[in-house]
Amino acid sequence: MVTSVTSLGRSGLFDWMAQRLSALILLAWTVYLAARLLLAQELDYASWRALFDAPFMRIFSLIALLSLCAHAWIGVWTVTTDYLNTAHLGRAGTAVRLLTQAACALLTLAYLLWGARIFWGG
C-alpha cells in the first residue's frame, strides 16, 4: 500500500471512480447546454439569462462545476506526481511538486467560488 495524502480521496478506487463519474456529468452538462443553444428560437441576453436563472440549470451547473474541479484536481495531481518528483528534479522535486499542487488547489478553489457566485449570485 502506497500512501498519499495529497490525492483527492486517498483511495485509488475513489479517485478512479470520481474521475469517471465527473466526466459523465460534464458530458451531460455540455450536451444539454449545446442542445439548448441549438434548439433556441432566438438567442439574446434575456433567453440566456432565463436559461441560467432556472433552478434546474443552477443546480446542474453547480454540480458540473464541482465535477470540473474534482476532475481537474485528479488529473493535475496525477500529472504532477508523474513528472514533478525527486527522480526527475532531484532533491527539490517534492518541494516543487507540493508548491505546484498548492497553487493548482488554490486556483481550483478560487474558480469554484467564483463560478458558484456567477451561477448563484443573483
Add this chain to the structure above:
Amino acid sequence: MLVSIYRYNPEQDSKPAMQSIEVEVPEGRDLMVLDVLELAKAKDPSITYRRSCREGVCGSDGMNINGVNGLACVTPLSKAAGPGRKLVLRPLPGLPVIRDLVVDMTQFYKQFEKVKPYLINDKTPPATERLQSPQEREKLDGLYECILCACCTTSCPSFWWNPDKFIGPAGLLQSYRFLADSRDTATAERLAELDDPFSVFRCRGIMNCVAVCPKGLNPTRAIGKIRNMLIEQGA
C-alpha cells in the same frame, strides 16, 4: 551487417556510448538477435549481457531491440531490423545499468515481492493436495506463464516515472494470478494492499506491456480484472 550496441562500464566510463560493430551474418538464414550478439561478442569479448536458455524460457536476455523491448533469443533479425537496416541494442529502459546490456533488476523484484507472489491459505492442509476443478484451473491460463523477463514493466512509462510506487504490469499480472486462484484465501487482504492511487491505478492503459510481452500475455486485462475486483469489494 552493422550492429550498434550500448556500452557502459560505470567503473571506467564517465557516460554511456554506442559502439558500432560490423558482423558477418550468414546468407539465407534468419538468425535470432541473440545469435548476432554472440557474433559481435566473438569480435569484442568485453560486450556484457545476460543469457541462458536461448529459447525464451529463462527470461535473462530481455533488452531493447531497435526501440522495442524483447527477448534477444526469440526475436528474429528479420522482425527486429529488416533487410539493410542497422540492429540497435540497448539495455531495458528505466532500470539502472550495471554494465552494457545488464541492468539492475532490484526495483523490479521489489515490486514483485510486494504482491506476495505465493499461495496463501489459512485452512488446514489436506492430506494429499488442494484440488481445483478444470474451470478453476483455467482461470490461471495467461497468468502463470510469465517468466519475469521485465520486458513489459520496463516499457511502461508509469513504471519509469514511479518505479517505487507503481507495481508495474509484471507484478500486477502475478498479483491477479493469486487473486484468481481458487485455493488462495487472502483475496481481501491482497485487494486492501492495492487500493491506493499508485499500486494499480497508475496504469493508464497504454498497453505497451501487451505489445512487447514475448509470451503473448495481457497484463492490461489482468489489471482491469483487479480493478473490477476492487470495485466489487470497495464500492
